[in-house]
Amino acid sequence: MRGSRLIPAAALASLALTLSATPAQAQPADLPIPAARPGPLPPGIAVGHVGGKAYYTDARGRVLYGMDMRVLLRAGPDPAQFCTGDCARTWEPLLAPAGAQPNIAFPTGFGGRPAPARPAGFIVQPQEAPDWTIIAGPQGPQWVYKGWHMVFARRSDGRSDRYDGADGRVWNTLKYVAPPPVPAAPADVRVQALDGAYVLVDGRGRRLFVGACRQGCADWQPFAAGMASGTTGAWRVSTAGDTPQWTYRDQPVFVAREDSPMDIPATAKGLQP
């Protein structure tokens, strides 16, 4: 019999959505928000709080909003050029330093005209973009967050987050989710968000855990170590069993089943960074 799950079913569903939505680089409040990537922020951008929620802010402390270019495709073939006129009177673009060269553009669609030649290093797939890139906006080079969201601040009422989701989710506050911690762990160990916390998983997304199996140990699959693996932080390789197995603080580490990667046995303790 399988052990009872420590993570409730609803959280599992949430995780599934998190995983599937991650490539979408979402910012709307009703979708899982991907974490920031580690690294410095562009000059003038900081992290601030409104009502207990963390957002990116500009140098004046105004909440930064992303204009989701995907939602504006209907308005024109290059949604990066959308914000002029009334829009530009309401929203102030967060411009990149003068002379900065754009390194991203809205992609051309299937069946349309071919994309122009791009210089080396240009981001062709926005979903693969780093957190901060520069696009050619109507008022000059402008910052883009996570490939799709052109960065603006509201000219009036700039410190408010109440315009989140405005105009059919064109405008979304740029929500800051701290990058996951980087554990001193073997290369195959990763950090995964789960139900508001971080847990450790293997390269296939299966949860790692320690503990003692008392009966029915079929779900206690050893977390196998490679032949050339060595000590990393509190992680060591045990060769006591049939195959080399990782230990964490001298406790053998096990891995969850692939078909229920977040389920761990009832007596197990999930590893966290």
Place this chain on the structure above:
Amino acid sequence: MAFDLSRRTALKGLMRGAAVTVGLPLLDCFLDGNGVALAATGSQVPVRFGTWFWGLGVNPNRWFPSVAGKNYELKPELAPIRELQPKINVLGNFNVLLDGAPNLPHTSGGPAIRTGRALTADRGLPGESFDVTIGDRIGTRTRFRSLEVSAIGDPRNSLSGRGGGNLNPSETSPAGLYARIFGTGFKDPNSASFTPDPQVMARRSVLSAVAEQRQALDAAVGAADRQKLDQYYTAIRQLENQLDVELTRPEPLQACVVPRKAPPNVPVNGEIETVMLNHQMMTDLLVMALACDQTRVFNMMFNNGASSLTRIGSTVTHHQLTHEEVLDNKLGYQPEATYFLTKIMEAWVYFVKALDSVKEGDRTLLDNTLVFAHSETEFAKFHTIDNIPMMTAGSGGGRIHTGIYIDGQGTPVSRVGLTLQQAMGVAVDKWGTKSMETNRTLTELVA
């Protein structure tokens, strides 16, 4: 012999008076990260495996048999295989389970069948395709681990690879395929003379020259590293084996008839007549590559997923017709689009017959081969990916039963990949991920 072990340590030896060095694998004492699994040793079983792909599916009600079992019904679009029916299995009603991943039109179905995983990117493969896994088992004793071929051109038209964005590129012209198989490096197994390639000899000698140092190195490292070195030596032996293939006078092969003349340079485009011709020439070359034991694994792409086939002189593509042409309620299919399916089935029959026409003892090359044919959609107009049409041809040296229609009853399509791998000797008892993880072999298929 003592070793001062560092990342730059290498095994040294002499070859014809010159110093040679061979680098070491990444040992524990060099690395903090995980090791990389090494390839399995090659199989001696003289069977072949290959795939044959066509894009844009079928008209399900005119192709799939109604009743599972032997002597299955041949509906109009499957009728061309009649002569070969005893050697062909049809597989239907297997589902692609995406677990919330999007059904990317013409893109999700093929990789799901080949990898047992749902594709979340818009290109590439979500994992290793099982033809590659089988190649690791049966394809290590031939010059080519596998040969990939696309009759419609485009080297990126491939569903074979180890995962990620990298695909094994396809040969795109008969002339190119000829040069690859029978050009430089080819040793005619039936030739009276045999001259080993000096370059291959040198590579082989380098490996032999360092052998003396192995024992000393073994004594200098810990238990875990010794295991690692064991695997490394296994890999070296495997490489030696492959080099031996090129250094050893091949066994004469009765069925091997080397084409003496390269095929003419012909256009490579989407016109159906051109693709049919290229497919025929490439099939003939591939058949001889198998008969001459140059490879035991192959992947033939007849057309592409979003098929760019056209009629001669026309600009209207097969893909366009599947979407634009109205589904005729009276006929129950799209007549213009179905023209291309007729030609595709004709090409499939040519392919299977070509394998079956080569005698290998009291069997045919087809009997010693397991060919897995499949599409990427069930019915292209709607991009449906449940019930994608699939077939096998040949018995893989008697490893599978043939002449059966297998009804998957809505179970995961990964059961097909699992079963074919098991039939080809891959040690796997479950395969696929999430809802497509399965340990349910198609027992009615396995001999």
Place this chain on the structure above:
Amino acid sequence: MTANPHRRRIAIAGAMAGATLLALAAATGLPHRATTPARAEGTAAPALPAPPPGGVLAFVVQDFVPPVVPGMDACPHGTAPRLREIYLRTLPEAEQARLRLKENEKELTRLWHAYALGADGSNICSQPDRFQHAPFPPVESKLGYGLDLDGGKPGKDGCAHAEFESPTGIQGVDNQEYRALGCQPEIRGPDGNGGDALTGMKQFHTSGEWTQVIVLKGVDSLVDDPDVEVIYANTADRPEIDSKGQFLRGVSFTVNDTAPRHRNVLHGRIHNGVLTTDPADIALAETWGQGGARDIRGNRSQYHYRQGRLRLEFQPDGTLRGMIGGYRPIFDVITSGSLGGAGTAVVAGIDCAAQLASLRQYADGGRDPKTGQCTTISSAMRILAVPAFVTDLTAADGSTPKHAAPNRSPAR
């Protein structure tokens, strides 16, 4: 999260047995064709069994298709032409004739493909507002399926329009989407019967992408009950299918309200064996291969019925049959084509700009007080739902319980 299908089958075994017993208690009936009319308005409800103890019933939606009244009298000009033909009709007859010659096919292809593109890089499907195309000829028949959404005359936020009469006798049917696009070849085949959409939509419901379930709570009688709670939701679980493509009864599904899944809570009543719900916004999943690089609209497409409502009839065979009706934002109707971009136009030959023009012309809801233009269009889908088990993980207060015991809804 979808469970391993093999395990799921084991888990539902008990439910299947229960469903079988309950199904035996009811009369059996052959599945209706999607175009089969529901029973006539005003006729008496057939004999229906008592609801199960606890008053909870659950269903999975098998058919969710645009309802079509068969026959070409609705479209005397034939079904709508493809973009190639639309382009040709913009030309003088002599030029049309020249381009139709086989030897000029390449030239024609180049020209009609160019017709789908704007000089600024726009295309007729991603940016249909930028192309001024004439609307398609509408459905001209008086008959149409759907619901009476406006009580017979447009309200203050509606626009004047003709109304259909249902073949089953419902008067004042509002289904302007059908009027605008009911002659599209995807909706109506060349023989006048329902077109590709009747079968084309099914994959989305069988795959778990769009699968819908309906849970009825507090049902005291299948004939008359003034107070019923209706949960109309999406589930990520896949239905089980029989060899004829019909959904199996008694299969288990799970619902949660974690975005972007949808869970609509409606209030309704049963009268004479017919369940109707009060008007409310109803949102349901409608994704189109979105994900990866093709996720060009931010995973936002959905079925959105403003002032949406259900009219579903309990059947002796245990199924629910009827309609959902409501007002859809007009662009939602062509979202699929828009996402396909130029490919929709040049591969499938669909003129999205003409479709948008048709939808604008016949829009009858959400009137913009500034422009007077209606922005939503009355619409209907035919529903066939079969008994199922639904585990609704969402608590009554709308929160998602962490360790809730499954609220299993027995099938009849």
